[in-house]
Amino acid sequence: MHVLSITIQEIANQLLSAKPDPALWQGDAARAYAANVDALVHDMLLLGQQLQANS
Amino acid sequence: MTGLIAWGGDPRIVATRSEIERGSAVVGLAQSRLIGEVQPFDFLVDPIHRVIFALHLPALLFRLEQLRWACGAAADAYLSTEARVAQRVHWLSRLVAQHPWLDIMVPGFIVEKAGAIALGAVVGTQFVAGDVSKMLARELVDVYPALTGITRSVGDNSQAGARALESQLKPFGLLEPGKAHLIAEFGAGSLAAPTSIGGMAARLQSVHEQNEATVLVEKYKHGKHRMFVVYVPGTRDKTALPTSDPFDLSDAVALLANPNQAASQQAVLDAMKRTGIKSSDQLLMVGYSQGGTIAGDIAQGHLGFKASGLVTFGAPIAQLNLPHSIPVLAVEHSNDIVPALSGSVNPLTSNWLTVEREVPTSIGELNLHAHRMSEYVSTAGLVDVDVNGGVQRIREQVMKLFHNYKLVDSTNYQYQR
Numbered sequence: 001m002h003v004l005s006i007t008i009q010e011i012a013n014q015l016l017s018a019k020p021d022p023a024l025w026q027g028d029a030a031r032a033y034a035a036n037v038d039a040l041v042h043d044m045l046l047l048g049q050q051l052q053a054n055s
Numbered sequence: 056m057t058g059l060i061a062w063g064g065d066p067r068i069v070a071t072r073s074e075i076e077r078g079s080a081v082v083g084l085a086q087s088r089l090i091g092e093v094q095p096f097d098f099l100v101d102p103i104h105r106v107i108f109a110l111h112l113p114a115l116l117f118r119l120e121q122l123r124w125a126c127g128a129a130a131d132a133y134l135s136t137e138a139r140v141a142q143r144v145h146w147l148s149r150l151v152a153q154h155p156w157l158d159i160m161v162p163g164f165i166v167e168k169a170g171a172i173a174l175g176a177v178v179g180t181q182f183v184a185g186d187v188s189k190m191l192a193r194e195l196v197d198v199y200p201a202l203t204g205i206t207r208s209v210g211d212n213s214q215a216g217a218r219a220l221e222s223q224l225k226p227f228g229l230l231e232p233g234k235a236h237l238i239a240e241f242g243a244g245s246l247a248a249p250t251s252i253g254g255m256a257a258r259l260q261s262v263h264e265q266n267e268a269t270v271l272v273e274k275y276k277h278g279k280h281r282m283f284v285v286y287v288p289g290t291r292d293k294t295a296l297p298t299s300d301p302f303d304l305s306d307a308v309a310l311l312a313n314p315n316q317a318a319s320q321q322a323v324l325d326a327m328k329r330t331g332i333k334s335s336d337q338l339l340m341v342g343y344s345q346g347g348t349i350a351g352d353i354a355q356g357h358l359g360f361k362a363s364g365l366v367t368f369g370a371p372i373a374q375l376n377l378p379h380s381i382p383v384l385a386v387e388h389s390n391d392i393v394p395a396l397s398g399s400v401n402p403l404t405s406n407w408l409t410v411e412r413e414v415p416t417s418i419g420e421l422n423l424h425a426h427r428m429s430e431y432v433s434t435a436g437l438v439d440v441d442v443n444g445g446v447q448r449i450r451e452q453v454m455k456l457f458h459n460y461k462l463v464d465s466t467n468y469q470y471q472r
Contacts (some may be wrong), residue, residue: 011088
């Protein structure tokens with residue numbers, strides 16, 4: 001189970017790179033999108049921690 | 056209301072399709088990896104944790120899908136209808152680029168014919184109405200090199216298209232660029248700086264319509280500071296056979312394929328050197344059609360000049376890597392296929408403004424009518440009165456370059472090949 005939690009954390013960290021480069025995409029939509037990516041990454045990291053704690 | 060469609064030039068909104076697509080691809084990858092973690096065998100090994108994960112998974116996938124949807128919606132909202140549709144039909148060029156075995160499987164003569172058909176289709180776009188002609192031309196230019204098998208295009212590659220065209224037509228003595236030489240140099244008689252984008256376009260039109268290929272260089276002074284404005288004409292002779300005019304069709308293709316070999320670019324660089332323009336001088340490049348591409352190429356900064364601004368009319372410049380620090384104003388007509396020869400769409404950045412207008416054409420009239428400089432002079436007049444934030448900002452930045460400067464000299468340089 002340890003592997004699954006690490007995999008989820010890995011995927012979450014990888015997802016962080018989906019945030020826009022401000023030089024190439026910025027504005028209200030980009031900010032909203034980045035905030036949603038952050039929130040999702042946060043929840044995925046929490047899930048990973050939860051799985052790790054239960055193992 | 057001016058009827059202009061404008062994008063770019065607004066520092067609050069910057070978007071490039073490639074960046075939005077990159078974000079979407081990363082999200083898609085996360086989706087695939089999460090789905091890959093749900094394997095029946097894993098449930099046998101550690102059922103409780105896998106069940107916890109499986110319970111969370113639908114919500115995670117839904118949120119990821121929402122992110123991808125947001126990327127798609129953003130791209131659609133930012134980039135014009137034309138760009139959206141062009142992007143959708145990019146599948147063909149990508150298919151060839153990503154599956155090179157297609158080149159091996161399909162007999163060469165069929166590929167060559169496909170290339171010729173694509174070329175004919177670019178000409179055929181002349182008879183298609185409205186935005187669609189430009190969109191089709193852009194896609195055909197993009198897919199042409201891949202079809203000919205000479206080089207593989209992965210999109211946005213006007214250079215590959217032009218090189219493919221050159222290599223196919225050169226054996227027949229067509230599209231030979233040649234060398235330009237100066238035949239005359241005389242005062243242009245301009246008395247003052249242009250006061251508007253429309254004035255600039257009118258000046259460029261008179262340069263373009265000279266009897267011989269002419270480059271106009273204006274010299275301005277403010278104390279010790281110097282500024283130069285270079286006006287570059289467009290393609291003047293549209294036959295495929297090389298002519299004595301360095302701004303003919305051969306050079307238009309050569310310019311996209313190998314800019315350094317184009318006689319037209321040699322002529323412009325020669326005029327600029329004769330005027331004594333230095334990299335420390337302020338420099339505004341203004342060009343129409345082929346001349347806009349030359350102006351843009353010089354504005355990239357790799358030829359020893361440092362541009363302070365770029366204004367183009369009906370020119371393919373999307374393929375250029377222009378500095379983010381200078382104002383760029385690209386005036387295009389939505390039914391003019393020439394800007395589409397870039398094989399790409401102008402980016403949406405804070406310094407680069409693109410304005411478009413559809414030129415009304417009569418039934419049976421070629422779309423090349425929309426490429427006329429006289430039509431661009433009219434559009435430039437609309438740019439001067441447009442109230443769009445990005446238009447105002449870039450227009451002011453361009454006109455501000457003239458602030459405090461006085462015109463001290465204006466010279467026409469005429470060239471033949």
